[in-house]
Amino acid sequence: MKEENPTSQEISMKWYANSLSKALGLKYPIIQAPMASAASVELAAAVSNAGGLGSLGLSYHKLENIISDYNKITNKTNHSVNLNFMTHKNPSINVTKNKKFKNHITKYYKEYGINYIPKINNTCETFNTDQLNLLLHMNPKVVSFHFGLPKASFIKKIKEQNIYIISSATTVEEAKILENSGADAVIAQGFEAGGHRGTFHSSYKEGEIGLFSLLPQIVDNVQLPVIAAGGIADGRGIAAAFMLGAKGVQLGTAFLTCPEASVHPLWIKALNNSKERETRITSAFTGRPARGIVNRLLREMDGKENILPDFPTVGSIIKPLANSASLIGDEDFLSLWAGQSAPMSQNIPARDLIEKLVKEVSDIFKNIKNN
Ligand SMILES: Cc1cc2nc3c(=O)[nH]c(=O)nc-3n(C[C@H](O)[C@H](O)[C@H](O)COP(=O)(O)O)c2cc1C
Structure with missing residues (x-):
């Protein structure tokens, strides 16, 4: 039976x-x-x-x-x-806020010798x-x-x-x-x-x-x-x-x-070293909360979320910086998105x-x- x-x-x-x-x-x-x-x-x-x-x-x-x-x-x-x-929601353009954010970010642009900060736009x-x-x-x-x-x-x-x-x-x-x-x-x-x-x-x-x-x-x-x-x-x-x-x-x-996957080598490196690192929620890269491995921008924007323009326009200012920095092997401005189980990544x-x-x-x- x-x-x-x-x-x-x-x-x-x-x-x-x-x-x-x-x-x-x-x-x-x-x-x-x-x-x-x-x-x-x-x-x-x-x-x-x-x-x-x-x-x-x-x-x-x-x-x-x-x-x-x-x-x-x-x-x-x-x-x-x-x-x-x-x-x-479509982002609203707030000229004062955008100016404040651009002013804040200028120091990073200077550090990498980039003279031109692009217009903030919807990406x-x-x-x-x-x-x-x-x-x-x-x-x-x-x-x-x-x-x-x-x-x-x-x-x-x-x-x-x-x-x-x-x-x-x-x-x-x-x-x-x-x-x-x-x-x-x-x-x-x-x-x-x-x-x-x-x-x-x-x-x-x-x-x-x-x-x-x-x-x-x-x-x-x-x-x-x-x-x-x-x-x-x-x-x-x-x-x-x-x-x-x-x-x-x-x-x-x-x-x-x-x-x-199409992932920047510095991001892969961060994932593979994630046992020694921490993930945290941040709005620093896009204007909307997301979890990523803690790096310099994430750390330095902590507590300053009120100056961020709307999602996703923040990205139009951060992306050129991330590109220039990563060209010389610097992960500081890349959004290293990762969940809390990143240390279990398998590379297969x-x-x-x-x-x-x-x-x-x-x-x-x-x-x-x-x-
Ligand atoms: C790099 C990355 C990019 C993501 N982009 C999107 C996206 O474009 N659309 C979406 O619905 N979810 C996106 N997510 C969230 C995932 O749908 C999902 O909720 C998350 O990956 C699950 O957690 P885990 O990363 O710990 O597996 C993204 C997640 C990661 C890690």
Whole structure:
């Protein structure tokens, strides 16, 4: 007679064959986080080809680059991919604030012998009609949004094409808002996470919740599948997330040291030395809170956030400085985005990482049942 409970073999084989992987057309519900320029076409394609979900962060792209990257990735993989856009408020231009910030930054420009400080401008488009039309034309399996969902009329059009919609929540309240606004799945983004906080409704302080606390509370309060993100770097983290009710995981930092990623060598060096370093939340690089490895700009801007212009315009002043400094091997002005599990980075190709993670999780579930 067949056992009512699945065998350990069945559990270890089946943890990944769930409703989320089915809806996204995946073998494994492991998502490589969209990471603006760091998540290259090569990285995303390798992840999708290995059975996970590769993601491209496209908000800093011009329209022609969005379509060219999409064409490149569809030439490299037939599997599902996720296109990611940001939904921040358009920045307001505050002349006095901009002047104050430029004055503050001048000393750094002088240090590197750069005479010309560029005009502060918007480096990253909020999700708009042109991007929507392009998205509908590209028709990917999945779209994800950071900083909340776009307006209802946009969501309606995306839903009409059956594109699966995901977005990040940093509190239970935000998860409920996403559920009521048309998301198909919610990412619970813990405070450990690298890169920008997805906070869009709660205060940033309210969203400072570790994944172990945030995830089960979101699972208990929404009907949608929940994807865990923040500090997950190996099979133990994934298994723990599943035990807390997640149907999938999204890993960012763990993929940064894959050779397919497009990450500055000084950033890789910082990730590989991250055991001796610290990560912290800062607005210094873009005007919006994000977690990165502590370096000079992060340290020296601490407590001076009130002089920062709006997200993302800060980046237009910091980027040229970061470029000049990094040319002479100086990481001081690079945004070294990383989550709290950065010291667990493995420096292995994306396919190997996916296979390793899957094996680790399967072994854990097998052992739990056997012990
Ligand atoms: C370098 C970097 C860039 C990121 N850029 C984006 C982005 O463009 N869009 C987005 O939705 N999330 C972005 N994130 C956040 C991730 O979606 C995710 O929440 C985070 O990577 C999870 O934490 P972990 O890095 O500890 O795995 C970024 C994260 C990192 C590390």
